[in-house]
Each structure stands twice: as structure tokens, then as C-alpha cells.
Amino acid sequence: MTKSNRGLFELEINALRSAKQSLEDNRQEGNELQEPFQELIGHYERLLKLSMKIFNISDIQGKSLKRQESEMSRINEQLRQMEKARRQLITDISHELGTPMTSVQGYVKAMLDGIIEPSSHYLQLVYDKSTYVNHLIDDLFEISKLESSQTRLTLMDCSLHQLQDLLQKAESDVSGEGFRLTLTRQPDLSEFEGLRLSYDPTRLGQAVHHLIAYAMKRTPDHGNIHIQVDVKEGALTDQDERDEPGHTVTVSITDGGGGFEETPLPSMQLDRFRRTELGLAIAKIIVLRHEGNIGIIPAPDGIEGSSTVYFTLPAKRLQNGRFKGSGK
Numbered sequence: 001m002t003k004s005n006r007g008l009f010e011l012e013i014n015a016l017r018s019a020k021q022s023l024e025d026n027r028q029e030g031n032e033l034q035e036p037f038q039e040l041i042g043h044y045e046r047l048l049k050l051s052m053k054i055f056n057i058s059d060i061q062g063k064s065l066k067r068q069e070s071e072m073s074r075i076n077e078q079l080r081q082m083e084k085a086r087r088q089l090i091t092d093i094s095h096e097l098g099t100p101m102t103s104v105q106g107y108v109k110a111m112l113d114g115i116i117e118p119s120s121h122y123l124q125l126v127y128d129k130s131t132y133v134n135h136l137i138d139d140l141f142e143i144s145k146l147e148s149s150q151t152r153l154t155l156m157d158c159s160l161h162q163l164q165d166l167l168q169k170a171e172s173d174v175s176g177e178g179f180r181l182t183l184t185r186q187p188d189l190s191e192f193e194g195l196r197l198s199y200d201p202t203r204l205g206q207a208v209h210h211l212i213a214y215a216m217k218r219t220p221d222h223g224n225i226h227i228q229v230d231v232k233e234g235a236l237t238d239q240d241e242r243d244e245p246g247h248t249v250t251v252s253i254t255d256g257g258g259g260f261e262e263t264p265l266p267s268m269q270l271d272r273f274r275r276t277e278l279g280l281a282i283a284k285i286i287v288l289r290h291e292g293n294i295g296i297i298p299a300p301d302g303i304e305g306s307s308t309v310y311f312t313l314p315a316k317r318l319q320n321g322r323f324k325g326s327g328k
Helices: 003-008 010-025 034-112 120-147 160-168 170-176 201-217 278-289
Strands: 156-158 180-184 196-199 224-233 247-254 293-297 308-316
Touching (some): 010 034, 120 278, 160 170, 160 180, 160 247, 170 180, 170 201, 201 224
Parallel strands (some): 180 224
Antiparallel strands (some): 293 308
16 A cells, blocks of 8 residues: 555544553453454454555556656657658659659650750760669658568678678778778777677668768768777667676767758758668668667768767677577
8 A cells, every 4th residue: 555545544444443442441341342342443453455456546547647657648749740751752752753864854845846966975874864763663662661660670690890891891882982981890809809789781781881872972082081999898788687788889980071951850860861762761770670779870060070989789799609590
């Protein structure tokens, strides 16, 4: 019984206590009403206990209902935000698809009307615009698959060395586009030798590809893109008590100084940047499905400074020494 509940029934409790004391004080006098009085006190005590128990149950149910109501309000707000984001995404995608298609139609119509000659220059423009639209459509399909049960992660037991090697593979892609990539590895891996990460190399590589592609858009020609890997103690999520203390691995990708063309959204909301950065949306889904986080550190000196996109992954040492590979 809580203190507040006792206070609510204080008068009844005091009356019961007083009646019991009176019964005890007069027990030796042999009063013929003593036995019925004692029985009455017993009935009153049982009734009081029942009333207090019912009140406790009602109180618990009331608190439970309030918690459920609060949880429903939270879920409804999440659904409202998701619906708002979905509508905005459709609007942005319509704009992104409509702009190049309008250009294509304009070029083709001008050639059909004899306003311009069907030269290789204009045919190349039509080809580039249609290729861009196809890439957008492919990204939309990819997002749809990742958000549904059609795509399962093939999780592998990987070391920090393997993660850094995966990041290093992006160097050829970057150099082929006329940029430089530098990877700052964790200087001393000896203390993290037994640390294991569970990730799908193909899907995580896909996320890294999209994040680096985004950084290249923000980097001047022949500029430098920097990747850094950091490890710190502290799990991202609740861990099993049988596990050793968790760690967080952070991968940061810093562009060469283009910064953001508009004020970025808060750290965890990578849904909209310029118009439709679908590659970032794909990377976000992949990282979140790995139980990680993803976010942005905007340029400190305005749009001329470098910006950093980062993602985190959980890592830990299990007692059996391995993660179990699974689909997720």
C-alpha cells in the first residue's frame, strides 16, 4: 500500500484502530456485546482491505491507461511525421523527375519541328537526362526493397581491420572521378583486436558508396575527401548482460569544402537535402538496419567550409568470441 493510498483511507484506518483498542480495553469486563462487536470489527476490517485493494487496482489500471495513451500519442505523432515526410518526398521526386523529362521533351520537340538539328550534342543531352531519370527510378526501387521484407541482410562476423579495408576499396572509385581520398585508420588496433562487428559487407559497401558520392558532389575538382574511423567504449543500444561492454565504431566522411547548399536537417533526419538525395536515403536505411546511427556535422564556416557525414555501428566482444551470422 502506497503512502498516498494510506492517507486516502486514514479516517477508516484510525476508526478501525480505535475500535480494536476499545475492544482490547474492555475484554476483561465480560460484556455480552463484546463478541458481536469483535465480529463487526472483523467484517469492517475485511471490507476496508477489499476497498483499499480495489482502489489500488483502479490506480494501477489508471496509470497503465495513461502510459498506453502516451505511447499511442507518441506513435501517432511518428506516423504523422512519416506521412508528412512521405508527401514531401513524393513532391520532391515529382520535381526531380519532371525537370529532366521536360528538358528531354523540349529537345526532341525542337528537333521534330526543325528548330534545331539532331546533332550529337543535343542527342547526348537527351541521353544524359534519360540516364539520370533511370538512376532515380533505380534508387526508388532500391529504397522500396530495403524498407520491405524483400531484402535481408547477410550479416558477417568482421573485424575492425576488415571494416577499414572495405572503406579503402572506395579509393579507386574516387580517384577515377578526379578526387583524392585519404583514410585515417585507428592508429593502434591492439586494444581492439578482439572487437567484432556484425554487418553485411555488400550492403554496407553500398551505403559507403552513396555517402562518398554525396561528398564528391560537395568537393571541388581534384579536391580531397577524408574518411576517419574512431572507436570508443559505450554501446549504442541495450546489450545482453552476458556480453562484454559494447563499443561504438564511427566512420566519418568529410568533403572537400563545398558545404551544404541549404541548411541541413537535424542529425538523424537525412530525408531531404537539396532536392532528392535518394542515395543518402538508401545509406540511412542500410545503417539503421545495422542498428547504427547516421547524421551530419554541417560546415562550421558556412557553405564554404567542409561538411561531414558520419555513421556509427555497434561492436562488442561476445563471450563465445563470435557474432552469429543471420539475415535481418
